Amino acid sequence: MLSSTMDLKRTYRIAVCIFFFIAGLTYSSWACRIHDIKTQFGLNNAGLGSVLFALPIGLMISLPVSGWMVTRFGSRRVLIAAGLLFPFMLCMIGLATHIWQLVTVLFLFGFMNNVFEIAMNTQAVGVEALYGRSVMASFHGLWSLAGFTGIAIGTLAVNLGWPVWLHFWLVAPACWLLVFFSRKYLLPEDAPAEAQPLFAKPDRQLLQLGLIAFASLITEGTMFDWSGVYFQKIVQVPESLTTVGYIAFMGTMAGGRFLADRIVTRFGIRQVLQCAGAITTTGLLLAIFFANIYTATLGFLLVGIGVSSIVPLVLALAGKSKTLPPGVAIAAVSTVGFLGFLIGPPLIGFIAEALNLQWSFALIAVFSAGIMLLASKMD
Known part of the structure; x- marks a missing residue:
């Protein structure tokens, strides 16, 4: 049985x-x-x-x-x-x-x-x-x-x-x-839930999860759209090496997701989210203050490790909401989180135009540090 x-x-x-x-x-x-x-x-x-x-x-x-x-x-x-x-x-x-x-x-x-x-x-x-x-x-x-x-x-x-x-x-x-x-092998039924309106206001816990997702996705969006430019303009690598940072980030993000569940089972979600925020912030600061190909690549490797588990864990917590059905709760958190993915790349461009790209990445490091603070206040 x-x-x-x-x-x-x-x-x-x-x-x-x-x-x-x-x-x-x-x-x-x-x-x-x-x-x-x-x-x-x-x-x-x-x-x-x-x-x-x-x-x-x-x-x-x-x-x-x-x-x-x-x-x-x-x-x-x-x-x-x-x-x-x-x-x-x-x-x-x-x-x-x-x-x-x-x-x-x-x-x-x-x-x-x-x-x-x-x-x-x-x-x-x-x-x-x-x-x-x-x-x-x-x-x-x-x-x-x-x-x-x-x-x-x-x-x-x-x-x-x-x-x-x-x-x-x-x-x-x-x-x-x-x-x-x-x-035919999908779960046949979801957990039973009461009917919900089309627009549902997230409670404090879901809003908190949404803000963590926002901070993570603004970092992911920056890596997707600006990592090559950062290596070209700030790190100043040859044209053939401009994708090194992006590959480093994507590689550790993918690998980190396969390891995250085992780590969460052992240490708990709050601790993992706090560490993830710390690792992401450290990686960004390393790439900002030591902008050569070796340290910047190491920094982007750390950013990939840091963000790898954040969104999956946040969505998992949202799906266990006691106030909204899983689909509605996940959608509510995704709404807040996706704003970061949408706003991040153009925001980086505006700040880079006014100051420089390193200042833009410094702002993203502040958001990453916010993940540690928000995770520490989780119930």
Whole structure:
């Protein structure tokens, strides 16, 4: 009987892992062809920025809707539908021939991305409850691993001269096959919950978790968008080495997510979040005050380790809210957190223009230090 229960839990976990992989593969496939889409439409930097803004708008609008949908229809149904529609939107990006079509599809791509994220994190919270210990970070590790896979496939597609539409139409059917074979092994039901309004105000604890997610995601957004520029302008490395910091950050972030659950089980979430904030702050300060390739790379390695576990752990805690259903609580925390991812990169640019990039990174270090303070006040 015990063996049967363990096999069932493992089956649920593998199925949810597959959906995290689908999400990461789909998003990274789009991200690695942005430059080609820019060239295809003849966009300058400002034009590309305007077009790309449709994606976060779709994501933000979907946040309250996603939580309501998961509560109303169940995370399993919503996740299966999103697992089909999210890659389909990827295909539609490849087929867009006019700017208005690209903007429309990117809006829908962002919308479906977040529906997917809320539903699969709700499933992950349910699986974690079955295990009775932390397993959330490992799910997000699969998302990061899928990101590397998507970038590798995209690099191959570029080198082989595949057009964007062909690349996307090869990725999407692979995702649909994964959905088809794993859908029956998802958790059949979420924890019972009362009906909730479309817009739900987070309580103090959820707001606190949202602020921690905000501080972490503003750091992640900065690393994604500005690490190469930092190595080019501040560290002043040769052109061939500008991606070293980004690779260092992504590598330790992915690896840290596979180790985080074991560490949380041993030391507890509050202690891990405090340490994560300290490690992230230390890494940023190291890159700021000792801006050479060795210390800056070490600093970015530490930042990857620090942020790796923060968002997965915060979402896991949100899913255990006593005041809101898991889907709504996760959406509420994601709303606050994603503002950091959205605001961070342009804020860095404004400060860098007024002062310099090191001052911009210093502000991000202040946010990272705030994670330690917020985690210390957790109930």
